[in-house]
Amino acid sequence: MPSKHQASRETSTINPLANSKGVKRLCEVCQKAAHLQCTKCCVTFYCDTEHQRADWVGIHERICQLLVPIRTPPPLYSLLSDRDARRAQTLLKQEQLIEISREVAQSKLSEGKYQEALPAARLSLRCAMDVYGPSAVQLVPAYLLLGEANMGLGSLPQAEEYLSQAEWTVMKKPDCGQAVRHQLHRSLGRLHTAKGNLEAALLSFANDVYYASEEYGLHSTVTCSGYFLMANVFVKQGKMPIAHSLYSEVASTWHSHLTKQFESHTDDAHKSIVSSEAPFDKAQQAEVEHMLTTILDAGEKDSRQEDTAQTALVAHCLAMLWYLGGDRLKALGFGSRALQLSKLEPNHNLTEPIQDLLQLVQKRTHTPQ
Ligand SMILES: [Zn+2]
């Protein structure tokens, strides 16, 4: 990422009004008349250094060179067959661009960098429009990213506009997939929650859970994130028993998922397979941690005895999560807490795996690798 100084060095002043064909050049960020050009790709323009810098940090750094073949006009007198081949190649590159910008926007959103997510989300929308047309269902992921980014920034009317576009697009395509519908309803649920329309939020999350379970299965981690969001709404409504029962569904789904991950990880370790990849990336790890910590806190606020077992289960989840994420101290902390709690209400199915985990963490902490 260039500093402000570097960013301005990478720009040069160009003819502000027109390119060689007399077409006005527009700023990549705000679509106003451009006065600056990216000197690395020479096909991207900006109205000022601030917008250039925002775009660089948001997405341009990743795709600067990819834009060159997409945005360079074809030579005028090329053969027809050459032109077709070129068009096919450009299409492939455009699809790649849509994919990359979606991934970048998504990962910025998961890190809570809403402002930085905007350039990537906007580019993904513009490019999807170029490739698929203005009312294609392929535009929906970009609308949702823009909706989520604006929600994160507190611009609810903007968010609502993008989500209405997404809703409208999905409504006109009855054959559009379950995965898209699940994502749409999840975003709508978040918007209703932010606006305080809790009943509407519950309805959207119920749809989200329905479509997610059709696509990924009832006990998948994707579906259970929908239960988690519903539970949070019930907490806001003060309906604690139903919130607890949904939280407990989420906890048990994650417990079996993490147990499987943990077992396959330790199996690999026994077979000395070095797995270089952590099972979660940073953003996923943060999202799961947020869910489990919320459930843990909710359980601890409730001193009824039947929650002790669940709190132990969630602490065990967090211990496994941190173990897999490579933070052994946190794994040790949550593991010890899980063991303490599980002894209050003896349950060998839980106590034994916790003890195994703790032994493993202690062994690893004392043996330098
Ligand atoms: Zn601009």
Ligand SMILES: [Zn+2]
């Ligand atoms: Zn560039």
